[in-house]
Amino acid sequence: MSTAVSAGAYLHHLQLQSAAPAALAAFYADTMDMTARPLDGGHWIAEGPLRRVLFAPGESKRLGYAAFACRDRDGLAAIRARAERGGVPLLPSPSPLFGTEAFAVADPDGNVIAFGLAPQDPVRSGLRGPLQHLTLASRDPDAIERFYTEQLGLLTSDTVRDADGRLMVCWMRTNHEHHTLACFRHSQQGVDHHSYEAGDWSVIKDWCDRMGDRRIPLMWGPGRHGPGNNLFVFVVDPDDNWIEISAELEVVYDRPAKQWPHEEHTVNLWGRGILRS
Numbered sequence: 001m002s003t004a005v006s007a008g009a010y011l012h013h014l015q016l017q018s019a020a021p022a023a024l025a026a027f028y029a030d031t032m033d034m035t036a037r038p039l040d041g042g043h044w045i046a047e048g049p050l051r052r053v054l055f056a057p058g059e060s061k062r063l064g065y066a067a068f069a070c071r072d073r074d075g076l077a078a079i080r081a082r083a084e085r086g087g088v089p090l091l092p093s094p095s096p097l098f099g100t101e102a103f104a105v106a107d108p109d110g111n112v113i114a115f116g117l118a119p120q121d122p123v124r125s126g127l128r129g130p131l132q133h134l135t136l137a138s139r140d141p142d143a144i145e146r147f148y149t150e151q152l153g154l155l156t157s158d159t160v161r162d163a164d165g166r167l168m169v170c171w172m173r174t175n176h177e178h179h180t181l182a183c184f185r186h187s188q189q190g191v192d193h194h195s196y197e198a199g200d201w202s203v204i205k206d207w208c209d210r211m212g213d214r215r216i217p218l219m220w221g222p223g224r225h226g227p228g229n230n231l232f233v234f235v236v237d238p239d240d241n242w243i244e245i246s247a248e249l250e251v252v253y254d255r256p257a258k259q260w261p262h263e264e265h266t267v268n269l270w271g272r273g274i275l276r277s
């Protein structure tokens with residue numbers, strides 16, 4: 001079993017940078033059924049049941065950092081040891097939600113990823129949709145896949161390669177979920193989208209009704225991804241960050257990585273696909 005998978009790491013929170021962090025936090029609170037509150041230094045946090053997004057003053061549409069929580073202390077120690085063995089420089093964790101045992105790494109594109117232990121969440125009511133995965137955009141997805149699998153111990157669940165064999169997309173896992181981190185080949189580096197897992201089709205319908213009440217049109221979907229087999233809809237926030245709401249994501253116990261063709265059908269078995277490059 002690979003290190004990140006045996007550590008049971010899951011995406012716990014994200015920090016997005018924004019030129020208008022208070023307004024963006026208010027959008028997430030209203031749209032994504034969360035509560036927003038200010039933090040120090042012009043930072044904001046929006047929190048809902050099993051989902052949290054932080055907002056920092058900065059350039060809009062940029063990732064501050066992503067934070068993965070490990071199942072327990074042993075899992076965190078294993079990822080730390082794996083990173084040290086791989087010669088990955090360890091950085092202090094930037095997250096106010098993790099304790100002093102947390103650390104961070106920077107991937108080949110400079111994305112900062114923290115690993116830590118999460119305190120028990122208070123019980124919160126609201127629409128179901130835990131924060132579930134982050135998808136990066138990169139000019140060099142091969143380097144991204146190598147870094148996360150070879151140096152941190154993530155496992156690749158699926159890939160897309162074009163007719164020339166170039167890696168176009170990779171989906172990687174840190175637990176039993178098909179992917180918690182993915183990467184699309186893209187002309188721009190940073191975040192492609194982040195996703196919340198509603199679990200069930202009927203809950204996606206409730207999310208769509210919530211968007212409809214707010215006159216927020218679906219940007220893509222409903223559809224079903226080939227890799228991961230998950231149902232999806234996408235909406236866009238005021239900074240043009242793509243938000244996915246997903247359901248029925250594949251559970252992977254142990255299987256070889258599958259390779260998919262670079263075509264629209266791969267990313268949407270039901271219709272129009274957005275291939276990014």
Ligand SMILES: [Fe+2]
Pocket residue numbers: 133135193194195244
């Ligand atoms: Fe996704």
